[in-house]
Amino acid sequence: xTRVRIENLVRSYGAHAVLKDISLDIxxxxxxxLLGPSGCGKSTLLSAIAGLDQVQAGxxxxxxxxxxxxxxxxxxxxxVFQSYALYPxxxxxxxxxxxxxVVGASRAxxxxxxxxxxxxxxxxxxxxxxxxxxxxxxxxxxxxxxxxVRKARLFLFDEPLSNLDAKLRTEMRNEIKxxxxxxGVTFVFVTHDQIEAMTLATRIAVMDAxxxxxVDTPDEIYRRxxxxxxxxxxxxxxxxxLEGELVAPDxxxxxxxxVAVPDYAWRSAPRTGSVVFGVRPERVSVxxxxxxxxxxxxxxxxxxxxxxTLVWAELSGQRLSARLTPEAAAGLPQSLxxxxxxEGVSLFDPDSGARL
Amino acid sequence: xxxxxxxxxxxxxVPTILLTVVGYYGSILWTxxxxxxxxxxxxxxxxxxxxxxxxxxxxxxxxxxYTNLFVFGGLYIGFCLAxxxxxxxxxxxxxxxxxxxxxxxxxxxxxxxxxxxxxxRWLLNPTTGLQDYVRSLGFESFSLDxxxxxxxxxxxxxxxxxxxxxxxxxxxxFAGLQSVDQEIWRAGRVDGIPRHRMYRHVVLPxxxxxxxxxxxxxxxxxxxxxxLVVALTGGGPGFSTDVPxxxxxxxxxxxxxxxxxxxxxxxxxxxxxxxxxxxxxLRRRGEAA
Ligand SMILES: Nc1ncnc2c1ncn2[C@@H]1O[C@H](COP(=O)(O)OP(=O)(O)OP(=O)(O)O)[C@@H](O)[C@H]1O
Ligand SMILES: [Mg+2]
Numbered sequence: 352x353t354r355v356r357i358e359n360l361v362r363s364y365g366a367h368a369v370l371k372d373i374s375l376d377i378x379x380x381x382x383x384x385l386l387g388p389s390g391c392g393k394s395t396l397l398s399a400i401a402g403l404d405q406v407q408a409g410x411x412x413x414x415x416x417x418x419x420x421x422x423x424x425x426x427x428x429x430x431v432f433q434s435y436a437l438y439p440x441x442x443x444x445x446x447x448x449x450x451x452x453v454v455g456a457s458r459a460x461x462x463x464x465x466x467x468x469x470x471x472x473x474x475x476x477x478x479x480x481x482x483x484x485x486x487x488x489x490x491x492x493x494x495x496x497x498x499x500v501r502k503a504r505l506f507l508f509d510e511p512l513s514n515l516d517a518k519l520r521t522e523m524r525n526e527i528k529x530x531x532x533x534x535g536v537t538f539v540f541v542t543h544d545q546i547e548a549m550t551l552a553t554r555i556a557v558m559d560a561x562x563x564x565x566v567d568t569p570d571e572i573y574r575r576x577x578x579x580x581x582x583x584x585x586x587x588x589x590x591x592x593l594e595g596e597l598v599a600p601d602x603x604x605x606x607x608x609x610v611a612v613p614d615y616a617w618r619s620a621p622r623t624g625s626v627v628f629g630v631r632p633e634r635v636s637v638x639x640x641x642x643x644x645x646x647x648x649x650x651x652x653x654x655x656x657x658x659x660t661l662v663w664a665e666l667s668g669q670r671l672s673a674r675l676t677p678e679a680a681a682g683l684p685q686s687l688x689x690x691x692x693x694e695g696v697s698l699f700d701p702d703s704g705a706r707l
Numbered sequence: 708x709x710x711x712x713x714x715x716x717x718x719x720x721v722p723t724i725l726l727t728v729v730g731y732y733g734s735i736l737w738t739x740x741x742x743x744x745x746x747x748x749x750x751x752x753x754x755x756x757x758x759x760x761x762x763x764x765x766x767x768x769x770x771x772x773y774t775n776l777f778v779f780g781g782l783y784i785g786f787c788l789a790x791x792x793x794x795x796x797x798x799x800x801x802x803x804x805x806x807x808x809x810x811x812x813x814x815x816x817x818x819x820x821x822x823x824x825x826x827x828r829w830l831l832n833p834t835t836g837l838q839d840y841v842r843s844l845g846f847e848s849f850s851l852d853x854x855x856x857x858x859x860x861x862x863x864x865x866x867x868x869x870x871x872x873x874x875x876x877x878x879x880x881f882a883g884l885q886s887v888d889q890e891i892w893r894a895g896r897v898d899g900i901p902r903h904r905m906y907r908h909v910v911l912p913x914x915x916x917x918x919x920x921x922x923x924x925x926x927x928x929x930x931x932x933x934x935l936v937v938a939l940t941g942g943g944p945g946f947s948t949d950v951p952x953x954x955x956x957x958x959x960x961x962x963x964x965x966x967x968x969x970x971x972x973x974x975x976x977x978x979x980x981x982x983x984x985x986x987x988x989l990r991r992r993g994e995a996a
Contacts, residue, residue, distance in 0.1 A: 403893050424899025436890035440912035449908070450898035501898065 353413050353504040353537045354379045355400065360409035362395055369395045371561040373409070382531050382538045386548040387558035388584065393541040396558070397509050400539060402426050413505065429498030430507040433514065435490045437482040443493045444478040447500045468499040471530070488519045495530070508540040512547065524550060545585050549573070557581045575616070575697070579704040582629050582697055588661055590629045591671035594701065597623040603698075606667020608646040614693050618706050626707065627699040632661065634695020635673035638688040645688040653680055664689065735976065741969035748963040759970035769971060772949040776978070778861055779950065780929035783868045787925055788918070790869060791876025796906065798877070799884040809881070812874035820871065820928075824938025827867040857947035860940050864932070864948060867939055872928060876921045883914040919990045926986070930979055951975045 355377040362370040369392045377383045385393045398404035400411060402423040411419045418426050438446050447468060448461040456464075469475045472492045482490055491511060498506060508527070512520045528551055531538050542548055548555050549569045556566045557580075565577035576582035582590045595605035600621035603610045605628060638645045651670065652663040660680035662673045664687055673689065698707040745755040763769050794812055798805050815823065830836045838850060887910055895905045911918075933952035940948040942957075951971060958968035 398893075401893075401897060403896060422899075423893075423897045428897060430894070430897045432890040432894060434888055434890045436888060436894035438891065438894075438909045440909070440915075450900065453898070453900050453904055497894075497898070 356412040358410045362406045382553045384548040384552035384555045385541045391558045392561045428505045429503035431511045433510040435494040447497045450501050464500045468496040506538045579699040593628045593669045595628045597626045629697040631695035632672040632674035634692040636690045638690045641688045648687045738969045742973045746965035759966045763970045768946045772954040782865045784925045786869045787872050790873040794877040795880035815871045816875050820935040821938045823871045824935045857944045860948045883917040
C-alpha cells in the first residue's frame with residue numbers, strides 16, 4: 352500500500368532536459384497512467400520512480416519515506432518492461448522464482464509464491480517452458496507474474512502492451528485492470544495509447560516535453576482539457592481548433608461567423624480578445640435549416656469509419672470535423688449549418704495554450 | 708537451350724567443388740590408405756595392416772606429442788576462455804578508454820603464430836630477454852628460465868598462445884555481452900539480483916553459442932599449433948614440447964617414414980573428429996537449454 356510523492360524532479364542528459372521540475376502525487380491504490388507522445392520522458396520518469404535512473408534534483412517519497420537514493424530492489428516494487436525482459440535461458444518458473452532463490456527463500460516458499468502468481472494469471476501450464484517457446488501474450492503474462500512473485504507495494508508498467516496485436520491488447524488490458532482491482536495496490540502505467548489510458552486509469556497524467564500538462568480523471572481530461580496540447584493529444588478523432596475572437600464573453604467570432612457560447616464554464620475570468628475555439632467532433636451536428644445558433648460552413652469531405660462518419664467542413668477558411676451517424680452524413684448538401692453543443696467546446700489562450 | 712542463372716552458378720562452382728573433393732577428401736583418403744603401408748621415403752602400396760599403428764603407439768616421442776596435444780590444448784583453451792571472458796566483462800562494465808584496451812588486446816591476433824613464437828622466444832631467452840632485463844635493474848638472482856626445462860617448456864607455449872588468442876575470445880564475448888538487452892539488466896536490478904549472479908545465471912547462459920564458437924576457433928588453433936612450436940621451442944628441449952602436427956611433418960619430410968607419419972595423421976584426424984562431435988553435442992545442448 353503506497354502513496355507516491357514526487358517533488359520537483361529534474362533529469363537531463365547533458366544540455367537536454369528530459370524531466371523539467373516534475374511534481375506529482377499518486378494516491379494509495381491508484382491506477383495512474385502516464386500518457387504522452389514518444390520521447391516526452393515517460394519512461395525516464397518511470398525509471399526514476401523505480402530507482403533505475405538517478406535524478407539530478409528533487410525527491411521521491413513512498414509513504415513519506417524518502418527513497419530517492421535507494422536501489423530499485425530496496426523499493427519493494429514490481430516492474431514490467433516493454434520488451435518483457437525475461438531471462439531467456441530460464442523456464443517461466445525459474446524466471447519467476449529467481450529473485451526469491453537469490454535471497455535464499457525455501458523451495459516450498461518459492462513454489463508457493465510462483466503457484467499463486469501463476470494461478471492469478473492462468474499460466475500454470477506454461478511454467479516449464481522457456482520464453483522462446485511462448486507467444487507474445489504468454490510472455491507478457493510471465494513477465495507480470497515475475498513482478499508479482501516478490502511482494503511489491505507498487506507496480507510499474509512501461510508500455511507493456513505495445514508489442515501485442517490489437518485483440519490481445521484489449522484482452523491483456525482487461526486483465527491488468529482486473530489484477531489491479533484484485534491486488535488493490537498502486538499501479539503506475541506508461542503508455543502513449545490514449546484508449547489504454549482512458550480505460551485503465553483512475554487518473555491520467557498527460558506529459559509533453561518533460562512537463563506534466565494535466566493530472567485528472569479520464570473524464571475530466573477528455574471533457575475539460577487544461578491545455579491545448581492535452582485537448583489535441585487526447586481524443587480520436589481529434590478536437591478541431593479554430594482561431595477566433597471573443598467579441599463578448601459569450602460570443603466568439605470566427606471569420607464572418609459568430610458562435611454563441613452562452614453557458615461556457617470559464618476556468619479563468621471571462622474575457623474578450625483573440626482565442627482558440629476547440630470543439631469535439633461528436634459535439635458538432637448538422638442542422639437541417641439555419642437557426643439562431645447555427646453557423647454556415649461548406650462541406651469538404653466525408654470519411655466513413657463504420658460505426659460513424661467523419662464529416663469535414665470549412666468554416667471561414669478553417670477546417671473542422673463533425674462526427675455523425677452514417678445516416679445523418681448521407682446526402683449532405685454543399686452548404687451546411689453547423690450547431691455546437693457547449694459541452695464539447697473548449698476555449699484556449701492562443702499564446703499560452705491554457706484553458707480559459 | 709536457355710541457360711538459367713542457377714545452371715551458371717553451378718557451373719562456376721565446379722572448379723571449387725573439384726578442388727575440395729580431390730584436394731581435401733582425396734588427400735585424406737590417400738593418407739589413410741598410406742597408413743596401412745610400410746612406406747618409407749616414397750609411398751609404396753604393400754599392405755602392412757596395423758603395423759604402423761603399433762609402431763606409432765610404442766614410440767615415446769609420439770606418446771609425448773599426443774599427451775602434449777591435450778595438456779597444451781586444455782590449458783590454452785581454458786586460459787583463453789577465462790582471460791577473454793574476464794576482459795570482456797571488464798570492458799562491459801564500462802572501463803574508461805574501452806576502445807584502446809580493445810585494440811591492445813586484439814592486436815596479437817593480427818600476428819601469425821610464427822611471429823608470436825619468435826617474439827616470446829626472445830622475451831623468454833635468458834641471455835637476451837626478460838631475465839636479463841630484470842637482472843640489469845639490480846635483481847641479480849632473478850631467474851626466468853622456462854625454455855630450457857623439459858617439464859616447464861610446454862607452459863611457454865601456453866603463455867604465448869593465450870597472449871595471442873585471448874583477445875579474440877574477448878572480442879567475441881564482448882560483442883555477445885553488448886547484445887544483451889539493457890532491460891534484462893534493469894529487470895535484474897528490480898529483482899535485486901547481484902551483478903555476479905546475473906552474469907552467472909542469466910548472461911553467460913545467453914552467451915553459450917558464442918562460447919562454443921570460441922571453443923571451435925581455439926580448438927583449430929590447437930590442432931595446427933605446429934608453427935608456434937617450431938618458432939618458440941622447436942619441439943625441445945629434447946622432444947618435450949612436441950605436438951602431433953610437428954611429429955607428422957617431421958616424419959613425412961625429414962625422417963622419411965611416410966607410413967608412420969600417415970598413421971599419426973590418421974590418428975590425429977580421428978581425435979579431431981571425436982572432439983568436434985563432442986562440441987556439436989555441446990552446441991545442441993546449448994540450443995535445447
Ligand atoms: N541515455 C540517454 N541519453 C541521452 N538522451 C536520452 C537517454 N535516454 C533518453 N534520452 C532522451 O530523453 C527523452 C525522453 O526519453 P524517454 O525514453 O523517457 O521517452 P518516452 O516518453 O518513454 O518515449 P517512448 O514513448 O518512445 O518510449 C528522449 O528525448 C530521449 O532522446
Ligand atoms: Mg518509453
